[in-house]
Amino acid sequence: MNKPLVIAIAAVSGGGKTTIVQALNNELNFSKSLYFDEYDFDECPDDFFEWVQRGCNYNEWNTEILVNDIKELLSQPNLEYVLLDYPFAYKNDKVASYLDYTIFIETPLDIAMARRILRDRENESIEVLKEDLTYYISKGRIAYLEMLNTIKPNSDFIIDGNLSIDNLITEIVKKIKTLN
Known part of the structure; x- marks a missing residue:
């Protein structure tokens, strides 16, 4: 029996990671x-802006709890x-040592x-939205750009986030099926 393929979906915050993983989970058997x-x-870093300014050492994130869950899933029978x-x-x-393929x-x-903003700030006042946008312009955007400069080129497959969810899923499933 082969071990399951571990596929990571990456994107900037609001880029569609959760939506796509949920849809893929529904589309793919096992x-x-x-x-x-x-x-x-x-x-993990307390201040993301300062973390990016220091060079983004991704190993500062102690991901052991996530790794343990990955290991648990890898031990399950009949999982693809x-x-x-x-x-x-x-x-x-x-x-990284558990990943077989990454998609950005x-x-x-x-x-x-x-x-x-629509997801996280739905019921917030205009003042809170202004603060959020001001922070994004002054500090937060640098983290988004970091993703584009570091994570995107570090991924195996890059897909256009302008595609509809259905088209994204179709293209990603086609790519995943070539990995088996």
Whole structure:
């Protein structure tokens, strides 16, 4: 019996990782998924802007809890795919050793920002939205650009985030099926 393929889906915040992993999990038989945002990492950078300024050492993220869940899924019988909503591609050494393939969804930053605001700030006041956008312009955008400069070229497959969800899933499934 072959071990399941571990496939990471990366994108900037609001780029579509969670949506695509959920849709892939529904599309692919014998798959399980893990979501980066569901973890409370004990050791990770406190200030993302400062972390990016220091050069983004992705190994500062103690991803052991995620690795343990990946190991658990790899031990399950009849599983073909482990799908990760995971932003770092191969850049964190602990997780990278378990990855078979990484996909980067290249979503334009304005669309990703709009999605993030709609998702995270739905019931917020205009003042909170202004603060969020001001932070993005002054500090947050650098983290988005870091993803484009570091994670995107570190991924095995780059797909256009402007595609519809159905087209994204079709193209990704075609690519995944060539890996077997």
